[in-house]
Amino acid sequence: MMPENFNLMLALPELFVSGMACLILLYRLYDKSCCPNLMPYIASVSTLLLTAIMLIGDYQTGARLGFNSTFVQDPMAVVVKIAIVLITALVFIYGARYNSERGYFKTEFYVLGLFGVVGMMLMTSASHMLTLYMGLELFSLSLYAMVAFYRDSRVASEAAIKYFILGALASAILLYAISLLYGLSGSLHISDVKAAVAGHGLSHLGAILAVVLVVVGLAFKLGAVPFHMWVPDVYQGSPTSVTAYLGAAPKIAAFAMLMRILVDGLAPQFENWQDMLIILAVLSIAVGNIVAIAQRNIKRMLAYSTISHMGFFLLGIISGNNMGYSASLFYVLIYAVMSVAVFGLILLRTTKTTESERMADFKGLGAREPLMAFLMLVLMFSMAGIPPFAGFWAKMSVINALMQSNLTWLAIVAVLLAVIGAYYYLRVIKTMYFDEPEMEVLIPAQNHTAIRWLLVLNVLALILVLPWIGSLIDLTRSVIQ
Amino acid sequence: MSAYLLSILIWLPIIGGAGILLFSKQGQEGAARTASLMLSLVMFVLSLRLWTGFDKQTAAMQFEEKAQWIKAFNINYHLGVDGISMPLIVLTTLLTVIVVIAGWEVIKTRVAQYFAAFLMMEGVMIGVFAAQDAMLFYLFWEVMLIPMFLIIGIWGGPNRIYATIKFFLYTLLGSLLMLVALLYLYNKSGGSFAISDYHALAMPMGVQKWIFLAFFMAFAVKVPMVPVHTWLPDAHVEAPTGGSVILAAIMLKMGGYGFLRFNLPITPDASHALAGYVIALSLIAVIYIAYVALVQGDMKKLIAYSSISHMGFVTLGFFVFNQTALEGAMVQMISHGFISGAMFLVVGVLYDRLHSRDIATYGGVATVMPKFAFFAVLFAMANAGLPGTSGFVGEFLVILGAFQFNAWVATLAALTLVLGAAYTLWMVKRVMFGPIKNEDVKTLVDLSSHEMLFMSILAVFTIAVGVWPNPLLDVMRTTLENLLSHVAVSKL
Numbered sequence: 001m002m003p004e005n006f007n008l009m010l011a012l013p014e015l016f017v018s019g020m021a022c023l024i025l026l027y028r029l030y031d032k033s034c035c036p037n038l039m040p041y042i043a044s045v046s047t048l049l050l051t052a053i054m055l056i057g058d059y060q061t062g063a064r065l066g067f068n069s070t071f072v073q074d075p076m077a078v079v080v081k082i083a084i085v086l087i088t089a090l091v092f093i094y095g096a097r098y099n100s101e102r103g104y105f106k107t108e109f110y111v112l113g114l115f116g117v118v119g120m121m122l123m124t125s126a127s128h129m130l131t132l133y134m135g136l137e138l139f140s141l142s143l144y145a146m147v148a149f150y151r152d153s154r155v156a157s158e159a160a161i162k163y164f165i166l167g168a169l170a171s172a173i174l175l176y177a178i179s180l181l182y183g184l185s186g187s188l189h190i191s192d193v194k195a196a197v198a199g200h201g202l203s204h205l206g207a208i209l210a211v212v213l214v215v216v217g218l219a220f221k222l223g224a225v226p227f228h229m230w231v232p233d234v235y236q237g238s239p240t241s242v243t244a245y246l247g248a249a250p251k252i253a254a255f256a257m258l259m260r261i262l263v264d265g266l267a268p269q270f271e272n273w274q275d276m277l278i279i280l281a282v283l284s285i286a287v288g289n290i291v292a293i294a295q296r297n298i299k300r301m302l303a304y305s306t307i308s309h310m311g312f313f314l315l316g317i318i319s320g321n322n323m324g325y326s327a328s329l330f331y332v333l334i335y336a337v338m339s340v341a342v343f344g345l346i347l348l349r350t351t352k353t354t355e356s357e358r359m360a361d362f363k364g365l366g367a368r369e370p371l372m373a374f375l376m377l378v379l380m381f382s383m384a385g386i387p388p389f390a391g392f393w394a395k396m397s398v399i400n401a402l403m404q405s406n407l408t409w410l411a412i413v414a415v416l417l418a419v420i421g422a423y424y425y426l427r428v429i430k431t432m433y434f435d436e437p438e439m440e441v442l443i444p445a446q447n448h449t450a451i452r453w454l455l456v457l458n459v460l461a462l463i464l465v466l467p468w469i470g471s472l473i474d475l476t477r478s479v480i481q
Numbered sequence: 482m483s484a485y486l487l488s489i490l491i492w493l494p495i496i497g498g499a500g501i502l503l504f505s506k507q508g509q510e511g512a513a514r515t516a517s518l519m520l521s522l523v524m525f526v527l528s529l530r531l532w533t534g535f536d537k538q539t540a541a542m543q544f545e546e547k548a549q550w551i552k553a554f555n556i557n558y559h560l561g562v563d564g565i566s567m568p569l570i571v572l573t574t575l576l577t578v579i580v581v582i583a584g585w586e587v588i589k590t591r592v593a594q595y596f597a598a599f600l601m602m603e604g605v606m607i608g609v610f611a612a613q614d615a616m617l618f619y620l621f622w623e624v625m626l627i628p629m630f631l632i633i634g635i636w637g638g639p640n641r642i643y644a645t646i647k648f649f650l651y652t653l654l655g656s657l658l659m660l661v662a663l664l665y666l667y668n669k670s671g672g673s674f675a676i677s678d679y680h681a682l683a684m685p686m687g688v689q690k691w692i693f694l695a696f697f698m699a700f701a702v703k704v705p706m707v708p709v710h711t712w713l714p715d716a717h718v719e720a721p722t723g724g725s726v727i728l729a730a731i732m733l734k735m736g737g738y739g740f741l742r743f744n745l746p747i748t749p750d751a752s753h754a755l756a757g758y759v760i761a762l763s764l765i766a767v768i769y770i771a772y773v774a775l776v777q778g779d780m781k782k783l784i785a786y787s788s789i790s791h792m793g794f795v796t797l798g799f800f801v802f803n804q805t806a807l808e809g810a811m812v813q814m815i816s817h818g819f820i821s822g823a824m825f826l827v828v829g830v831l832y833d834r835l836h837s838r839d840i841a842t843y844g845g846v847a848t849v850m851p852k853f854a855f856f857a858v859l860f861a862m863a864n865a866g867l868p869g870t871s872g873f874v875g876e877f878l879v880i881l882g883a884f885q886f887n888a889w890v891a892t893l894a895a896l897t898l899v900l901g902a903a904y905t906l907w908m909v910k911r912v913m914f915g916p917i918k919n920e921d922v923k924t925l926v927d928l929s930s931h932e933m934l935f936m937s938i939l940a941v942f943t944i945a946v947g948v949w950p951n952p953l954l955d956v957m958r959t960t961l962e963n964l965l966s967h968v969a970v971s972k973l
Contacts (some may be wrong), residue, residue: 007876151802248900288613301864366635370505381627386623386624386626386627386653387619387620387623387624388620390622392623395666396660399660399661399664400554400664400667400668403661403664403665403667403668404668408665411661411662411664412658415660415661416654416657417651418657419653419654421656422649422650422653423646423650426630426646426649426650427646429630429634430634430642430646431633433631433635434634434635434641434642434645467550469551470550470551470552470554470556473551473553473554474552474553477553
């Protein structure tokens with residue numbers, strides 16, 4: 001029996017990416033030519049670009065339901081998915097040389113990456129708890145494997161095990177929350193859950209328990225303090241191309257997931273989860289910014305920086321109105337662009353044998369590679385939220401949303417902690433411009449002109465977007481109804 | 482052209498400075514220097530157009546430009562000048578010329594970057610003075626930190642990293658609190674970032690006090706006022722001479738400018754209510770910091786403390802709320818621009834020759850460098866507030882105005898005439914006169930033509946404002962009168 005709104009075309013982008021991932025996997029089996037990894041690379045990047053075009057064509061106002069109302073395509077989903085595929089395409093391009101120089105990475109990187117993208121897209125479009133959970137698991141399982149690529153490295157294995165166990169635990173907690181919600185509402189449709197939770201009122205114990213478990217599960221996935229333990233290890237232990245992958249697009253998907261389950265599904269419980277998120281956000285910004293100061297490894301430092309950025313991103317959700325949600329979306333989009341660029345830069349500076357991830361590797365970069373140093377400078381200032389770079393506008397939007405919700409005290413706490421955060425970003429700039437290079441870290445200048453220019457474009461977008469930044473803010477506002 | 486004069490003044494040096502980066506290769510230092518000098522001279526001439534085209538009879542914004550920028554937040558690209566900001570813009574372009582000349586021979590590494598940083602900073606600083614949209618102001622205000630951070634960090638002294646990070650974080654802390662205040666005002670005013678809208682916005686006393694304090698944090702750090710002044714001696718000591726000059730002559734003025742543009746007109750009632758505290762802090766700066774200056778053995782540190790002490794006069798003049806003191810404070814800001822810039826250049830001249838800023842290294846310099854000694858003594862006198870120099874006019878007017886407010890405050894402030902003379906002249910005596918104790922001093926060569934040039938320019942301005950301050954006072958009078966009458970009306 002065919003349900004009445006079984007709309008297959010709605011999920012065409014997802015189906016296309018999954019199909020291509022399977023095809024690439026098969027192709028690899030039969031390609032005996034010289035460079036078997038080239039074709040999958042080209043194919044997967046083109047798949048992502050085509051998907052982006054497909055999605056742009058699919059942009060319509062209003063929500064369209066499909067697959068028996070388990071799948072929703074609304075403007076927010078389309079925008080988020082376009083960002084996910086484009087950012088992931090950038091990760092593939094930046095990581096290609098790094099991957100091919102290290103024997104561990106074969107076609108699997110791209111195939112798993114594409115499956116992860118499908119997972120993220122499903123999460124984004126979920127209007128049913130099962131779709132959401134399926135997307136989350138598809139994405140997580142792909143990532144567990146990717147993090148473990150360096151199978152001979154002790155650090156990588158540790159990171160993978162940690163990630164897998166904690167990730168599985170978080171999934172289980174989320175699943176338990178979903179089962180509680182099912183018990184309360186008798187349905188897994190997010191709209192039904194919402195109606196049932198609204199009927200139970202704010203102080204219904206079962207509903208509160210479900211909210212707590214949902215928040216914990218999401219906080220694990222986001223890496224919000226105190227559920228952040230896995231983040232630094234995974235960021236540091238993973239191959240840099242995988243860190244780039246998991247540092248950018250998944251944050252956007254996490255925003256969509258939060259919107260679907262918490263902001264939409266558990267809207268009647270807003271007062272309850274707002275308080276929890278406030279604690280998570282303040283702790284994340286504080287711990288992320290303070291612990292980052294002690295790091296000597298850039299990847300690990302960026303992990304703590306991510307934690308603090310996730311705290312900032314939560315601030316928009318906390319303000320609890322459309323202005324705040326769109327500020328969070330804006331924040332996470334800008335953050336993804338910065339994050340992919342900074343890992344792209346690290347990837348570009350690696351060689352066959354060196355990783356360019358220690359702080360010392362950046363000493364004297366300003367004199368040695370002025371262009372790379374300048375790009376890093378822009379990225380660091382942008383991440384620190386110094387105007388005129390895009391990172392400032394992201395922070396400003398979020399803080400403005402807080403002010404509108406009369407959470408001025410929280411805004412003040414956030415900016416005070418941001419000053420602490422500025423310190424370690426400044427220290428990277430200090431290392432590049434004010435320190436003399438150590439002789440042994442001299443890395444021969446590499447020539448990857450095309451990728452270099454792409455990176456330049458990626459970074460300079462953070463300044464060049466300024467005349468049009470208003471349109472970008474308008475877009476994020478228009479997709480959140 | 483005058484319709485876009487302010488935009489040209491802001492963007493020409495920023496774009497031109499970026500262009501100078503093209504001369505980064507070795508062997509192109511000469512081209513970078515020449516291009517920078519040309520650009521800074523063009524800027525100065527253009528800024529004179531602001532002065533000549535300025536209507537002294539009105540307190541309204543002039544040379545206005547307005548265009549919509551970010552509709553989502555109602556942020557406009559809105560520029561304009563009045564009697565407060567116009568002289569400061571001209572001061573900025575003048576001192577940039579001086580700094581370029583001063584860096585001509587001294588800077589040998591990364592020459593193009595050095596000049597580019599100063600030129601870009603010039604544009605950004607003019608942007609701060611010209612912005613009439615609060616968010617635009619905030620942008621320029623913060624962007625300014627980036628070139629200064631790099632100038633101190635790259636071309637600074639041995640402890641430059643500590644100094645520059647301290648400078649950056651102190652200022653950032655203040656400005657982020659200002660950002661929160663601006664966003665509060667934005668939401669309270671129904672979604673406007675126009676500074677003039679905030680001037681008309683009524684607020685209860687409690688709110689006004691919080692807004693006042695947030696702005697106060699931003700501007701007091703910049704001025705700097707006691708107790709948030711500690712970054713300044715560090716930054717000054719480590720910065721290259723040009724950096725010190727811009728820092729003392731222009732950046733500190735931004736704090737003062739901020740008080741006049743934000744604190745006084747936006748929160749007049751809180752300003753009156755809290756004036757006592759500000760006056761107390763100002764007097765502490767004037768007297769206590771003067772004593773601190775007295776014991777310094779490092780010339781740059783001494784002048785840095787002297788700057789704090791002199792800026793105490795500026796904030797004192799703002800918060801006694803009368804025309805005389807306000808005019809005096811404005812003159813003091815301009816005059817301190819010339820004098821502190823000149824004093825740092827004087828120290829720079831010695832430092833370039835012997836690489837020491839210690840007073841103890843020197844002695845008897847006047848015998849080997851007579852021309853230099855002439856200028857050094859002149860600027861020291863001006864710093865001490867000798868009648869006939871610009872330093873006297875500002876301090877005298879502020880003391881006069883303070884008398885109308887409270888005789889005790891005025892008396893305490895007047896102590897500076899003694900203390901300022903004590904620390905400045907004692908330093909000059911130890912460095913310039915007496916027997917030569919250090920053999921190296923005998924090898925010193927007198928001022929080069931470049932050094933003569935910038936010293937003379939500053940000397941001319943110092944004496945001109947000192948002897949005939951009226952042109953400067955005329956430009957500011959109407960705006961300041963208007964400001965005072967606005968502040969006198971309660972906004973509760």
